[in-house]
Structure formats: structure tokens, C-alpha cells
Amino acid sequence: MSRINATLFLFLLLLAIAVVHTQHRSRRLFVDLQKEKDHTEQQIAEWHQLQIEQGLLTSSHRVEEGAISVLQMQLPKGAQSRLVVLGDGPTAVAQIPVLPAQSQAHGLLALAAVGSAPLSAAGAGHQGDQ
Numbered sequence: 001m002s003r004i005n006a007t008l009f010l011f012l013l014l015l016a017i018a019v020v021h022t023q024h025r026s027r028r029l030f031v032d033l034q035k036e037k038d039h040t041e042q043q044i045a046e047w048h049q050l051q052i053e054q055g056l057l058t059s060s061h062r063v064e065e066g067a068i069s070v071l072q073m074q075l076p077k078g079a080q081s082r083l084v085v086l087g088d089g090p091t092a093v094a095q096i097p098v099l100p101a102q103s104q105a106h107g108l109l110a111l112a113a114v115g116s117a118p119l120s121a122a123g124a125g126h127q128g129d130q
Contacts, residue, residue: 067073
């Protein structure tokens with residue numbers, strides 16, 4: 001009987017050590033999981049902040065200021081653009097800037113198909129003159 005008792009005691013001791021090891025590992029994995037959740041929340045907050053900054057940096061007002069101040073760009077004046085009617089609908093009108101060299105040498109070179117009805121270069125010149 002003592003041999004069976006010793007074997008059972010050794011088996012019970014090994015099971016106790018296994019339980020302690022499993023609990024320790026479970027706690028350690030839980031701590032790692034919490035750290036990863038915190039890291040994920042931090043990354044999400046940083047991503048939202050970057051989205052806000054990107055929205056501010058790419059606003060049309062800021063882009064326009066940069067184009068005017070850094071690139072020395074300006075909006076075309078009334079004489080520098082022509083109104084081209086591409087069809088009958090309200091979305092079939094496009095205002096196309098005309099460079100001085102283009103307007104003198106070749107008429108209107110640039111076309112914009114804004115409606116569903118595409119036009120040829122010859123047709124666009126006649127409609128633009130009307």
C-alpha cells in the first residue's frame with residue numbers, strides 16, 4: 001500500500017505543479033492581451049488624429065493659399081476662359097481655361113466632356129461661338 005500511496009502522492013504533486021504552471025501562463029497571456037488591446041486603442045487614437053490633420057492640411061482653402069503663395073498661381077480672368085456648351089442638360093456646360101497662345105493660333109484646343117454627349121473638335125468650336 002505504501003508504494004501505491006507514494007505513487008499517488010507523486011502524481012498529485014505533479015498535477016499541482018501543472019495547475020500552478022497553467023495558471024501562471026494564463027495570467028501572463030492575459031496581461032499580454034491587455035497590453036495589445038491598449039496598443040490597439042492607442043493606434044486607433046493616433047489614426048484618428050492623423051485623419052484630422054490630413055483633413056486640415058488638404059482643405060481647399062489651404063491648398064488654394066499654397067497655390068497662390070508658393071506656386072504663384074492665380075485664377076483665370078473672364079477673358080482667359082471660354083464657356084463651351086456640350087449639350088442641353090444642366091451638367092453639360094464646362095468652363096475651360098484658354099491659354100493666350102492657344103486662342104490666337106488654333107482657336108479652342110482643349111475640350112471637356114462633362115455631359116453624356118461627346119463632341120468633336122469642329123462641333124465644339126461652332127457651339128462655343130454661339
